[in-house]
Amino acid sequence: MKVLVAKTAGFCKGVRDALEVTLGAIKNQQDGENICTFGPLIHNRQVLAMLEAKGIREVNEIEGCADRKVVIRAHGIPPETRQTLHRLGATLLDATCKRVAKVHAAIKRHARRGYYTVIVGDADHAEVIGLMGYTEGRGVVINRVEQLNELPAEWENVLLVAQTTQNEEVFQEIQEEFLKKYPKGKVKNTICDSTHERQTEVREMCSLVEAMVIVGGFHSGNTLRLAQVARECEIPTYHVETEAELNPQELAKYSRVGVSAGASTPNWLIRNVVRFLESIRPEQPEPRFSVKKTLELLAYANFSVALGAALLSAAAQALSGLPGSWTYSLMAACYVYAMHSLNIFLDRNAIQLNDPRRAEFYERWRLTFMSTSTLAVVLALGLALAHGFLPFAAMVVLVLLGSLYAVPLIIPAGWRGSSVFKIKDIPTSKTFFVPIAWACVIVLVPHLWGLRESFGPLVYASWVVFLMVLIRTTLLDLIAVQGDRIVGKETLVVLMGEVRTSRFTNAVFGLLSLSLLLGPVLGLASWFAWALIPAVAAYWWYLHVGSKRRLKEDPVFESYIEFMLIGSGALGMVWNLAAG
Structure with a gap:
């Protein structure tokens, strides 16, 4: 099987930076020092398991962070949560993605001027929960253009932003209708460049292959979007975390498959999937001798x-x-x-x-x-x-x-x-x-x-x-x-x-x-x-x-x-x- 691998697949800069902060904390850990992350650092179970093996555990109840060194996850947290962590005596190591932090700043700046904020994203996603914390109670989350009809028409000062891993086409569709409803409204396309490039590359790859395999966590927003983009191209799409979830008999009907991955997916997982796909021989057995082998x-x-x-x-x-x-x-x-x-x-x-x-x-x-x-x-x-x-x-x-x-x-x-x-x-x-x-x-x-x-x-x-x-x-x-x-x-x-x-x-x-x-x-x-x-x-x-x-x-x-x-x-x- 011929396998095409997306150039943009794998860790984005925000994930790399978050890992650098966490690994730096491990390296400089003092005797008796207790380090944890507030929520999962990134949305990849395999990487989180490896960090746990090194003593970095995920804590989801804020009380469990008291008097500990706490790594703030790449998705960021609401300001109220940050203040509570300080009151509990936690020492914070901020691993918030810089692109997410810029969205925090934009929402905060407009909220102080009385703006309402419309966030295009998933309401239960960690990043969106963090963004909502900066709206001063005047924020709303939508993910479909029809939901704009439910918003008050009398809003004058209103800001439209996006979860950084949002589907580019969905945001553009919502933006167009948003400006019709709120002509004086402000729009900031806060989808990060990495997300845009990945989605664009997946669309391009879909015209070159018979099927797409998207590698990444099932709870990873940007990975789910990549799978969604591929499916919108009307091409068979398989979203997996590891190669063990792929069915070789089902994939054997394809001769050319594309592979991309979410921003939290390490290279070794992508590589394992690629090797698995390359090992599939739909019509003839694998030769005993090959230059590659x-x-x-x-x-x-x-x-x-x-x-x-x-x-x-x-x-x-x-x-x-x-x-x-x-x-x-x-x-x-x-x-x-x-x-x-x-x-x-x-x-x-x-x-x-x-x-x-x-x-x-x-x-x-x-x-x-x-x-x-x-x-x-x-x-x-x-x-x-x-x-x-x-x-x-x-x-x-x-x-x-x-x-x-x-x-x-x-x-x-x-x-x-x-x-x-x-x-x-x-x-x-x-x-x-x-x-x-x-x-x-x-x-x-x-x-x-x-x-x-x-x-x-x-x-x-x-x-x-x-x-x-x-x-x-x-x-x-x-x-x-x-x-x-x-x-x-x-x-x-x-x-x-x-x-x-x-x-x-x-x-x-x-x-x-x-x-x-x-x-x-x-x-x-x-x-x-x-x-x-x-x-x-x-x-x-x-x-x-x-x-x-x-x-x-x-x-x-x-x-x-x-x-x-x-x-x-x-x-x-x-x-x-x-x-x-």
């Missing part, structure tokens, strides 16, 4: 990452001009494979969110990964020992650091205010430690004995490998950011945000390009450095084009990222063979 297996088995490390050893040899060996490549591959596999198990919470299928794959083959990782560590240490005591000692240090990365360590009382510490808890540790480890095991460890004689070329080759792997790691962090945020993983993108991280990666691209251009000129590298520039250009292309695709957490995309390193290493092998 092969690339997925290479990524899941950690073969792509190990091969990238092995071949980068050849690229480092071509850059530095120092003698190489297949044992260097095997040592690097073994180390990277073992550490990658080990830390995936130790950090499986984020994997579960970013790629549930991968988590299931690792669990199924757990014993295989454990045994092969152990064998890989032993082999890496043995190869290092064969090159001398100094490389062996360095490899022991790297193995220990890599193995302890996600392991709780006991720290003397008083330091950091806690007795338990993990290396991975250091902000941006993964983003920078991984490329440092790669540079050490690929370049420095094999040539420690010649470090004094070839200091410049070795440091230069290490620098280039570090920058290339830094870009690779940052790309992977960017595409896994949702799960990392939820579990509190301190990557660069979680710390800086996606926009700043993209700018940072652009700067690294520029630094890498400059380094490759200057290396041969300064006598620090062979002319092979210039041959690597096309690989850098390909990296850049994947960041600016490839990373914009929907559901880019797909392991196929990850394999493509790894192939950038593999391609660079393959160029190095060709160069070394030609140099002879």
Whole structure:
């Protein structure tokens, strides 16, 4: 089945901001501090369950918020409720969507001037309840144009606004009749841009597919509107929270299906639905072999990452001009494979969110990964020992650091205010430690004995490998950011945000390009450095084009990222063979 995924599907900015506020509260939580949300933070049961597992519970009775740190939900609350929370001794963390807050301000400003407010929305929705609180008792909620006939004709000062997730066409219809009834009335289209873009895209997609699947909470207003928009296009529409609610036999009659999702729906839920749909073969069985399945297996088995490390050893040899060996490549591959596999198990919470299928794959083959990782560590240490005591000692240090990365360590009382510490808890540790480890095991460890004689070329080759792997790691962090945020993983993108991280990666691209251009000129590298520039250009292309695709957490995309390193290493092998 061919599946089209809406570009606008998934978290909107308001939801991301609300999660940031909540996760920040968890991170800074003091001993004995009790944190809750007043009502559901967002309308997605799966995300709320994950927050509850981290100790953030939903409280719906205002008395239950007394003397607690309370996160105000993205939908906002009435001012009276806010005042009551303050009287109860609650400390408030405001996660109200900024677009909703602007509607609050508009209603409040007009209410003070005596205006009546007509809100187009659902009267029992949390956002609308919050909006009504700012009308000073002169507000009314409607959701059909016919309800305008029930409003007093003598109103002169009257304001029309919308629930931010309202159906655009419904609001336009009501607006037209509203201005006929109240010529002096004011209209503010407060439907947020995200809602408008999602609904517009769904309408466009409906002309390209045979059916639509809308993913999101059954209590989510904006998700319900998307399903309504699709049905208005007279196309079969399925509103589901997870892929388990889809009937493969019923969907098998379609060959082209569109997928969109509400603003509170995380990418991993959308991705699961897309994979489920793609697995449906209406006329013929799924082929045993396909490029996509092969690339997925290479990524899941950690073969792509190990091969990238092995071949980068050849690229480092071509850059530095120092003698190489297949044992260097095997040592690097073994180390990277073992550490990658080990830390995936130790950090499986984020994997579960970013790629549930991968988590299931690792669990199924757990014993295989454990045994092969152990064998890989032993082999890496043995190869290092064969090159001398100094490389062996360095490899022991790297193995220990890599193995302890996600392991709780006991720290003397008083330091950091806690007795338990993990290396991975250091902000941006993964983003920078991984490329440092790669540079050490690929370049420095094999040539420690010649470090004094070839200091410049070795440091230069290490620098280039570090920058290339830094870009690779940052790309992977960017595409896994949702799960990392939820579990509190301190990557660069979680710390800086996606926009700043993209700018940072652009700067690294520029630094890498400059380094490759200057290396041969300064006598620090062979002319092979210039041959690597096309690989850098390909990296850049994947960041600016490839990373914009929907559901880019797909392991196929990850394999493509790894192939950038593999391609660079393959160029190095060709160069070394030609140099002879």
